Amino acid sequence: MSKQMSHLDNIPSTPGKFKMEKSPFVHNRLRWHSSLAKLAFWSFIFLGLILIFFFRSPSSNSLPQDPSRRSLRTYNWGGPAWEKRVRSSARARSRNGISVLVTGAAGFVGTHVSAALKRRGDGVLGLDNFNDYYDPSLKRARQALLERSGVFIVEGDINDSALLKKLFEVVAFSHVMHLAAQAGVRYAMENPSSYVHSNIAGLVSLLEVCKSANPQPAIVWASSSSVYGLNTKVPFSEKDRTDQPASLYAATKKAGEEIAHTYNHIYGLSLTGLRFFTVYGPWGRPDMAYFFFTRDILKGKSIPIFEAANHGTVARDFTYIDDIVKVCLAALDTAEKSTGSGGKKKGPAQLRVYNLGNTSPVPVSDLVSILERLLKVNAKMEIMKLPRNGDVQFTHANISLARRELGYKPSTDLQTGLKKFVRWYLSYYSGVEKAAS
Numbered sequence: 394m395s396k397q398m399s400h401l402d403n404i405p406s407t408p409g410k411f412k413m414e415k416s417p418f419v420h421n422r423l424r425w426h427s428s429l430a431k432l433a434f435w436s437f438i439f440l441g442l443i444l445i446f447f448f449r450s451p452s453s454n455s456l457p458q459d460p461s462r463r464s465l466r467t468y469n470w471g472g473p474a475w476e477k478r479v480r481s482s483a484r485a486r487s488r489n490g491i492s493v494l495v496t497g498a499a500g501f502v503g504t505h506v507s508a509a510l511k512r513r514g515d516g517v518l519g520l521d522n523f524n525d526y527y528d529p530s531l532k533r534a535r536q537a538l539l540e541r542s543g544v545f546i547v548e549g550d551i552n553d554s555a556l557l558k559k560l561f562e563v564v565a566f567s568h569v570m571h572l573a574a575q576a577g578v579r580y581a582m583e584n585p586s587s588y589v590h591s592n593i594a595g596l597v598s599l600l601e602v603c604k605s606a607n608p609q610p611a612i613v614w615a616s617s618s619s620v621y622g623l624n625t626k627v628p629f630s631e632k633d634r635t636d637q638p639a640s641l642y643a644a645t646k647k648a649g650e651e652i653a654h655t656y657n658h659i660y661g662l663s664l665t666g667l668r669f670f671t672v673y674g675p676w677g678r679p680d681m682a683y684f685f686f687t688r689d690i691l692k693g694k695s696i697p698i699f700e701a702a703n704h705g706t707v708a709r710d711f712t713y714i715d716d717i718v719k720v721c722l723a724a725l726d727t728a729e730k731s732t733g734s735g736g737k738k739k740g741p742a743q744l745r746v747y748n749l750g751n752t753s754p755v756p757v758s759d760l761v762s763i764l765e766r767l768l769k770v771n772a773k774m775e776i777m778k779l780p781r782n783g784d785v786q787f788t789h790a791n792i793s794l795a796r797r798e799l800g801y802k803p804s805t806d807l808q809t810g811l812k813k814f815v816r817w818y819l820s821y822y823s824g825v826e827k828a829a830s
């Protein structure tokens with residue numbers, strides 16, 4: 394696994410939309426007799442260079458440390474070579490293969506789903522803005538992994554309608570697997586607008602383009618167990634109330650579900666929402682507890698163990714990534730065609746929502762003891778009150794609907810899954826350290 398890191402330098406750079414042509418002004422035959430003409434010439438070149446500089450980096454004057462501006466970067470895309478890569482990546486190799494646009498492809502779930510689709514012969518094109526919500530070098534390493542299996546990730550934003558339109562002009566995607574989002578609950582204190590940008594505005598931009606595409610794709614997208622918010626009735630079933638969000642993240646996911654339902658109702662888009670419950674595994678997300686507990690335990694740093702009121706246990710329905718990948722593919726395979734065309738609905742379209750948990754909530758203290766055993770290090774723990782800024786005490790999925798309709802049958806327990814995560818973690822970070830030294 395650690396060898397994978399050495400391939401990072403081989404990524405071909407994306408041909409730029411604003412690629413400059415050679416200057417037409419430099420020409421040997423011309424001879425300049427008057428120094429005034431020379432001065433005018435060089436001033437002209439100088440001004441031209443300044444203009445080109447500003448055109449090429451329109452974000453160069455924005456402050457990179459201002460979090461609300463992070464997502465406003467401009468990306469280079471377009472051109473014949475770029476289109477060729479897009480087309481080739483999205484082309485199915487197997488006879489009945491589908492062609493899927495995977496948003497958030499450099500993310501944790503997106504990488505695994507893209508690789509699995511490609512492996513079985515489907516066409517896959519990734520889209521990701523590589524934002525710095527967590528270490529972008531991990532996203533780049535996942536990108537390098539996908540590149541080697543023939544998946545191209547377009548670098549761009551889901552709220553960029555012009556880019557999305559272009560992608561649908563170049564490829565008639567049959568499916569969209571929409572995983573790009575601002576995840577995490579605590580980051581809302583730092584950068585609330587990122588949730589609006591990706592989970593609301595970006596979702597609407599994507600659905601707008603899908604609705605106008607011909608043919609319209611079927612869309613499978615990631616919602617979250619967080620929509621159950623402060624509910625105390627367990628296990629959570631799809632029909633339970635979702636009107637008590639405990640975080641801005643949950644509120645935008647809940648709004649996303651309503652937006653999706655609206656596009657289904659008005660435009661005939663086939664839509665399947667997947668409510669994930671704490672997905673974990675190799676290539677996972679550094680902002681999640683199992684990941685930073687591993688890092689901090691190895692460093693000898695103390696880890697925060699949250700406790701609910703009256704010493705209540707905090708527990709999560711941890712779901713292993715391979716189980717999630719399987720069911721994502723099943724959701725794509727059972728998705729019916731959208732029914733609209735030319736932006737108009739022709740008949741009722743499929744609308745589904747599924748819980749995808751593991752049906753066995755595990756107390757966070759158990760998570761820690763499993764990690765201690767696997768890492769052979771005792772954790773330093775600091776018991777803390779569960780803050781009121783997003784995390785809920787308990788998640789527990791009722792998955793009988795997904796079992797019935799998608800054949801979903803999670804088969805990895807936390808012990809087995811964490812063993813695979815830890816093995817990946819140790820080899821990945823020893824590779825990173827070697828590469829750095």
Ligand SMILES: NC(=O)c1ccc[n+]([C@@H]2O[C@H](COP(=O)([O-])OP(=O)(O)OC[C@H]3O[C@@H](n4cnc5c(N)ncnc54)[C@H](O)[C@@H]3O)[C@@H](O)[C@H]2O)c1
Nearest residue numbers: 497499500501502521522524550551573574615669671672
């Ligand atoms: N992992 C979990 O436990 C979990 C739980 C519930 C829901 N989900 C949902 O599943 C989806 C995938 O989650 P993940 O764990 O892989 O997260 P992730 O953060 O690893 O992946 C999301 C990817 O989307 C990209 N992205 C974000 N905003 C974008 C934008 N505006 N334009 C283009 N790309 C953008 C990010 O760069 C990132 O690579 C998300 O919608 C998330 O909310 C995940």
Ligand SMILES: *[C@@H]1O[C@H](CO)[C@@H](O)[C@H](O)[C@H]1NC(C)=O
Nearest residue numbers: 552553554589590594595598
């Ligand atoms: C999303 O894109 C639209 C244009 O398509 C723009 O007007 C809007 O400001 C963007 N929203 C966010 C939150 O980035």
Ligand SMILES: *[C@@H]1O[C@H](CO)[C@@H](O)[C@H](O)[C@H]1NC(C)=O
Nearest residue numbers: 627628630631791792793794
């Ligand atoms: C689980 O959900 C199904 C509906 O999909 C429901 O019939 C069943 O009663 C639920 N089970 C529990 C234990 O809540």
